[in-house]
Amino acid sequence: MKLAAVQLKAGADRSETISRARALVDDAAAQGAHIVLLPEMFAVPFVQPEPDPDYFAHAEGLDGPSNTMAAEASRRHGITVVSSVFEASAVPGIYHNTACTYVDGERRSVYRKSHLPFSNGFPEKFYFRPGETPPEVVDTGKTRVGTVICYERHFPELSRTVALDGGSVLCVPVASASAPMKEVFQLELRAHAVFNSMFVVCANRHGIEGVKEYFGLSAVYGPNGEVLATAPDDADGLAIAEVDLAQVDEIRRRRPFLRDRRPELYGRVSGSQTAPTERS
Template structure:
C-alpha cells in the first residue's frame, strides 16, 4: 500500500521582531498547507535572530515555557490547516535552566511533546553552551524521541545533532519514518577563502544524506537564510530519500516555502536491498560509549 506524505519546508530570514518572525512562520505554514503539506517543519529558533553569536544575559528574556504561548498559538494553526507542525523554540524550563527545544503539534492541534537538543556547540559565532543545557534521558526529561503524528512517525533532532550518526541511528531504531533537522547554520563572512565555506556546506549536506542512507529513512533539513552579525545563513534546505538522493534543494539566499511528497514505503525497499539493520553487530559496539579509545 502506498504511504505518501507531503512535507512542507519553511526557509526564512529573521529580524529582531519576534512577533513579525512568528507571523511570517505562520504565513509560511498556511502557504505550505494550501499546497497540500501535511507535515510542516520550521527552522531552528525561528522566533528571533540567532542570538547565540554573543554571550549576553539579556537574551535569556527571549525564552518561554513549552508548552506555552507559542505552542498554543501554533496549535490553533495546526488545527485550522490540518497540518503537523515542528516548531523550534528557546525553552525556559526553570529559573536558570534553558534548552534549545523543538515542540511537535499534531494535525488536530494537540501537543505531542518536545525534543531537547542533545549536542550543544561552542564555537565562534555559536556560543550555545552559554544558553542551553543539553537534553538527557533522565526521568522526566525527553532524550531522543519519536512522535506518532496523524501522518507518520517522525523523529526530530536539532542542528548540531546533524553531525552525530549516533543520534540519527538511535532515533531511526525507535521507529522514525522521517528524520527532521531544524537548523541555523551559515558561512562566516570574515572567512577569506571561499573554498572553506564551500567545503563546510558540502560536509553539512553530505553527512545528513549519509544518515538517510545508513538508516533507510527520509531526511529533511530546514535552515534559515539572511545575514546576521558575521554569519550568512546558507539556506540550502533539502529533502533526501532513504538512499540519500536529493528530492529537493532550496536556494542559498531566498526565502522559500516548498512542499515535497515522499513515499515512506521506500524505507522497506531500501532496507531490504541494503540490509544495514540486519547486519549490525550489536554485540561488538560496547566501545562506542567510551569518550576515546586509548589502547
Template sequence: MQVNNKLKLGLVQQAVANNDKNVNWQRSAEQVTVLAEQGCELVLLQELHSSLYFCQQEDTQAFDLAEPIPGPATEFFAELAARLNIVLVTSLFEKRATGLYHNTAVVFDRELGLVGKYRKMHIPDDPGFYEKFYFTPGDLGFEPIQTSVGKLGVLVCWDQWYPEAARLMAMAGADMLFYPTAIGWDKNDSKQEQERQHNAWQTIQRGHAVANSIPVVVANRTGFEASPIQGDPGIQFWGQSFITGPQGEILAQAASDKEQNLMVEIDLNRTEQVKRIWPYFRDRRIDAYGDIDKRWRD
C-alpha cells in the first residue's frame, strides 16, 4: 500500500564491459546503495544488466547466461533490497526450462523479497537486436506489481513503443510506469537519423505519461558494445535515461555517454490532481474501440 504522498525514486544508468555476472551485480549494487543512502525508496536498473547485450548475434552458447527465477540473481538482489530497505526493479535473462527463456523484470520489496515479475511481451527482431532467437514472448499479461510504495507498471524496452501496453497497465491501477531498456544507435546512421530515433523514443514514452497521467521512469544502458560478428558496427547505447511527471514533463535526464544515477521526488498528490483535471479515462469511447484488438483494419 502507498504509505507516503511523496516518494523519492531513482535509476542507475551503466555501461557493461563483460559477462562476469558477479562483477556486474556488485557494480549495480554499489550505485543502488548510493541512491538508497540519498533517501531513495525505489530504484530501477536497466535491461539485462547482468551481462553484455548478447542479442547482437544468434548464438546458442549465450543461453548459458540465463538462470532460473528464483536463482542466484534473485538471491543477490533480494538481499540487497532487504539490506537497504528499498523496492528494487531488476531485469534478468530467465531460464524457465531448457529451450524456454524470457526477458524478465523482477521486483523486490524490502524484506518481503521477490514480490512480482513481468515477462517482456513485445520481442523485436532487427539487425543487432535478434531477440526473437532468445526470448519467448511473455505470458503474464499487463499486470501491475503491488509493492510497499505503490502499484508498479513494469514493462521492458520494446514494450515502450506500444501505447496499448502502457494503457492496460494504467487501467489496472499502475501508479507509475517503469521501462528497463537497452537501446542504441547503429554507428552507420547519420547524426540526423540518430537524433530522430532518440527524439521518437523519448516522445513516445512522454506520451504514455501524458495519456495515462502517471510518472514514467526509463533506465537505459550507455557505452559502446562491439558486435561479435566481423564487419558489424556494434551498438552505441545512447543512455539518456529519464524520469517524467504525469504530464510528460522531464524531471531528470542522464547524459548520453557516461554512467549516471538519477533521483527525483515524485508527488503522488499531484498525480491525483492531474487525473482530476485531465479525465481521459472518463471520456474514452470504449463503445467504439472494438477493432483495437485486430492486427489491421482491412
C-alpha cells in the first residue's frame, strides 16, 4: 500500500486553504495512497507566541468545513484520511486540538491532543483543553493506524501505546516551526519508527505565519528508521511512499522489543511508583 503526508501552507482564507488541501488529497489518492495525513489544524493559521483571544474565531465543530472535506474525500476515494481541526466543543468556551480518522467516509476516531505545550512560542494551554484518552488505533481494513499530535512526539509512551494496541502505522500531524526542534525533528520520528517497529507518517505546514516560519520536512519513515519519502522543500506537496506492511510483523519478530518489555519495572514512568529513597 501507499502512505502519504500532505504538506501545506495555511492561508488567511480557510476556504482557499481547504481547496488546496482537497487537491493534494485527490492527488495522493490518484497515486494510490491508502492513508493520507493532513497537517495539524491544517485549514487555519496556527497560534502565535502571544495568547490572542481573537484566535478562537478559527474554531469549528467536528462537522465543520475542514472535516467535511476530509470525510468527503475519504468516501469518494475509498481511502483513510486523518484530519486535524481546532475543535469548538459542544460546551461553550471549551476547545480542543483534535485529530479525526475517516475510513471510507466514516469517522472512526476522535483523538484530542492530551499533551499541550506552553513553551517555545506555542501557548497551546491558553486555547485548548487537553484530551483525557490515549491514542486510539483504527482498523482501516488493510492495516491499523493510530495518531499522536505534534508536541506529543516528545512523549514516547504515546507511540508505544499505539504499537501495543497493534498499530502498524503512526500518523503525526504537526505544526512545527521551532528552530531548536528542527535539529532533532527527523531523529525523533525515526526513533519512534525503530523503537516500535512501525511506519511513521508526519505532515507539517510550511511557510511564514506571523513571526514563525514552518519548516516542512513532511515525510514517511520505515520501521528500520529509514526516510522513505519527503515532501518538496518550502512548497505545498506530498510525501508518498509505497510500503510493505509485512515488514512490521517480520521486524517485530526479529527485534522483539514489545515482547521483551518489563512493564512491572516501569512504575515511575506511569506515576504508579514513588521515587526510590536514598539507601543508608
